[in-house]
Amino acid sequence: MSESMGRRWKMKMMPLHYSMARNPIQISVLSVLLLSSLLLFCMDDNNTATTAMSIISPSSSTRISRIAIAQLRSTKHKHTNLINIAKTAGWAKRDGAKMLFLPECLGFLGDSAEHTLLNADPSMEVQIKNSWDDNVLLPMNSFREALAATIESCSQSNDDDDDEGISNDDEYNNCEGPIESIIAELRFIAKKSNLWISGGGIHTAATSTITTGNEPSKIYNTHVIIDEQGQITSFYHKIHLFDVSIPGKVNLKESNTTAPGQKLVVCDSPIGKLALTICYDMRFPEMYTQLVQRGGAEIILIPSAFTVPTGLAHWHALLRARAIENQCYVVAAAQVGQHNEKRKSYGHSLAFDPWGELLVDAGGYENDTSQESGIVEVSPVDVPSIVTCEIDLDLVQSVRERMPIQQHRDSSNFSF
Numbered sequence: 001m002s003e004s005m006g007r008r009w010k011m012k013m014m015p016l017h018y019s020m021a022r023n024p025i026q027i028s029v030l031s032v033l034l035l036s037s038l039l040l041f042c043m044d045d046n047n048t049a050t051t052a053m054s055i056i057s058p059s060s061s062t063r064i065s066r067i068a069i070a071q072l073r074s075t076k077h078k079h080t081n082l083i084n085i086a087k088t089a090g091w092a093k094r095d096g097a098k099m100l101f102l103p104e105c106l107g108f109l110g111d112s113a114e115h116t117l118l119n120a121d122p123s124m125e126v127q128i129k130n131s132w133d134d135n136v137l138l139p140m141n142s143f144r145e146a147l148a149a150t151i152e153s154c155s156q157s158n159d160d161d162d163d164e165g166i167s168n169d170d171e172y173n174n175c176e177g178p179i180e181s182i183i184a185e186l187r188f189i190a191k192k193s194n195l196w197i198s199g200g201g202i203h204t205a206a207t208s209t210i211t212t213g214n215e216p217s218k219i220y221n222t223h224v225i226i227d228e229q230g231q232i233t234s235f236y237h238k239i240h241l242f243d244v245s246i247p248g249k250v251n252l253k254e255s256n257t258t259a260p261g262q263k264l265v266v267c268d269s270p271i272g273k274l275a276l277t278i279c280y281d282m283r284f285p286e287m288y289t290q291l292v293q294r295g296g297a298e299i300i301l302i303p304s305a306f307t308v309p310t311g312l313a314h315w316h317a318l319l320r321a322r323a324i325e326n327q328c329y330v331v332a333a334a335q336v337g338q339h340n341e342k343r344k345s346y347g348h349s350l351a352f353d354p355w356g357e358l359l360v361d362a363g364g365y366e367n368d369t370s371q372e373s374g375i376v377e378v379s380p381v382d383v384p385s386i387v388t389c390e391i392d393l394d395l396v397q398s399v400r401e402r403m404p405i406q407q408h409r410d411s412s413n414f415s416f
Contacts, residue, residue, distance in 0.1 A: 063393040065271035068092030069101045071349040071362040073337040073383040074109045078119070078179040079143065081107050084384040085186070086147045089193040090154025091386050097195065098270050100386075103333040103349070104201030104221070104279050104305040107182030111340050113257045116203055120219045121181050123205040124235050127224075131187065131232040138188050138230065147185065148192050155193070160385055183224055183232070191230035196269055199224040200303020200333050201238070201278050206259045218259040223276045223303065225267055233269075236276035237261025240284055244310075252307075254280075266295030271391045273297050275328070279304040282318050282332075285325060292326045293406060298396050300328045305335040308368045311346025316358075323352035327399045327406070329391055336364045337379030347381060351389050354399040360387040 070088040074081045085102060092100040110116045121127065138144075179185060182202050190197045206218040221238035239261045241254040264287065265276040275297035281287060282302050291297045300322055306315055323330040329351060336347025347364020363381040400406065 063272075065099070065391045066095065066097045066388055067099050067101065067271060067331065067351075067391055068095060068097035068386045068388050069331060069333050069349045069351060069360065069362065070103065071334055071336050071347060071364075071381070071383055071385045071387075072103055072106060073339065073345075073379050074103075074105050074107065074335060075339055076108065076110050076115065076119075078108055078182065082147065082179070082182070082185050082189070083150055086150040086189055086193075087154045088384050088386050089189050089195055089197070090151040090157070091160055092195055092388070093151065093155040093193045094157065095386070095388050097388055099196040099198065100193075101198045101301065101303065101331050101333040101349075102186075102200050103303045103335045105335060106200060106303075107179075107185070107202055109305070109335070109339045109343065111342065116257055117219060120203040120205050121183055121222075123207055124220075124222060124224075124232075125207070127181065127183050127204070128232055130181075130184065131230075138184065138191070144185075144188055147189060151189065151193050160382070183226075186224070187226055187230035187232070190226045190228060194228045196228055196271075197226045198274070198276075198301055198303065198331075198333070199226065200301070201305070203258075219257055220261060221254070221258050221278055223265075223278050223301070225269065225274065225276065234265055234267035234274075234276065236265040236278070237263070238278040238281065239264075239287070240280045242280040264291055264295060266291055266297045272299045272329075272393050272396075275300045277302050279306065282322060283314075285322065288322055288326050288328075289409070292328060293409070297326070298328055298393060299391060300326065300330045302330060302332040303334075304332055306346040308344055308346045308365050311348065312365065312368060315346060315348055316350075319350065320352050320356045320358070323354060324356040325405070327354045327396065327403070329353055329396065334362070334364065336362075336381060336383055338377065347379075349385075349387060351387075353392075354396050359389040362387045 068088065068091065070085070072081070072084055085106060088102070089100055108116075108119050110119060183199065183204070186197055186199050200223055202222050202224060203219045204222045206220055222235055223238070224235040225233045227233050237260070238258070241258055241260055243253045243255050267274050267276065273296050275288065275291040275295060277287065277300065279302065288300060291300065302319065302322070319330050319332050322328070331351050332349065334347050334349040335345035338344045347362065349362040351359040353359055362385055365380050
């Protein structure tokens with residue numbers, strides 16, 4: 001098992017003296033006793049029983065990578081959101097992470113559909129073209145100096161406490177004018193922190209030409225992967241759009257502004273093969289089967305801004321199921337807290353391993369009593385924040401070899 005699980009496995013078993021085994025029957029009996037000993041006496045450092053996975057998991061690996069998973073409370077103020085992202089990048093750098101994972105709506109979460117359309121990033125065609133030329137979108141200015149200083153300061157800090165904080169209407173929001181591209185600022189943060197970044201959800205123009213007046217008629221919800229040099233390596237447009245109404249609790253229709261994507265995406269990274277998805281996608285398991293079977297994914301990414309009612313009901317269950325059935329790591333960065341009068345997110349940025357074991361959880365809402373009590377809670381936990389864990393690709397291989405469900409799925413033959 002990896003160190004991120006916070007465990008050290010010890011094998012305690014009765015000694016087996018082969019001189020006692022004089023015939024096949026004795027050998028068989030002793031074999032059964034040995035297996036029983038393994039199952040019954042696998043103990044952790046606190047002498048409590050562990051799962052049977054401790055037996056089949058590698059005890060050490062040369063393919064272990066540390067990652068950082070951010071938890072944010074994004075608002076309509078792009079500068080403040082980006083400063084908070086820079087903090088998480090600094091903390092991730094300090095903690096030795098190779099990659100930082102950010103949630104959906106990381107750079108902007110508006111008050112209305114019109115607000116979202118007006119604040120969308122340029123199309124990915126434009127972003128990729130600009131990614132080839134650092135001079136187009138990455139020159140220094142006073143705001144980027146603030147981003148760089150934030151990264152440096154947080155990379156040297158001893159803890160993640162930020163007592164001073166930055167308000168949503170402070171000096172940064174008019175610094176150097178409006179933010180033209182959240183993705184460009186993420187590229188800058190990635191380069192300055194020397195981190196790969198998963199930008200889990202940024203609204204981008206559907207094309208560079210389809211507009212109504214000064215705003216695009218439709219946008220994409222885009223998950224972008226950026227390397228440590230600030231280059232865009234891959235991107236995915238969210239396929240399943242969240243059109244859901246729960247009377248008195250949730251009424252969102254993402255398709256009012258957002259066009260659905262059509263392509264599945266798996267990409268390489270320093271920590272393994274990443275399957276790119278977003279939030280509501282998690283409810284469609286057939287999608288993940290394809291990402292693993294045809295795309296070779298080892299780590300499933302599901303950045304989200306989950307509502308509190310659906311989060312309380314399904315967040316942990318769905319993510320754990322995707323990890324178990326696909327024998328992958330699942331990494332889910334999340335939004336948390338009150339974003340505006342209409343929108344509140346569940347939180348609980350987390351990671352599951354390929355056996356479905358919860359590795360880390362940043363916390364969030366544990367109930368939804370605010371509506372009944374009339375209490376307005378900005379966030380149930382401190383934000384921004386990160387949690388860290390390790391990705392062990394040898395564990396993925398070990399689980400798949402010992403329970404080859406992917407091969408069994410291929411060979412199955414059934415019908416109505």
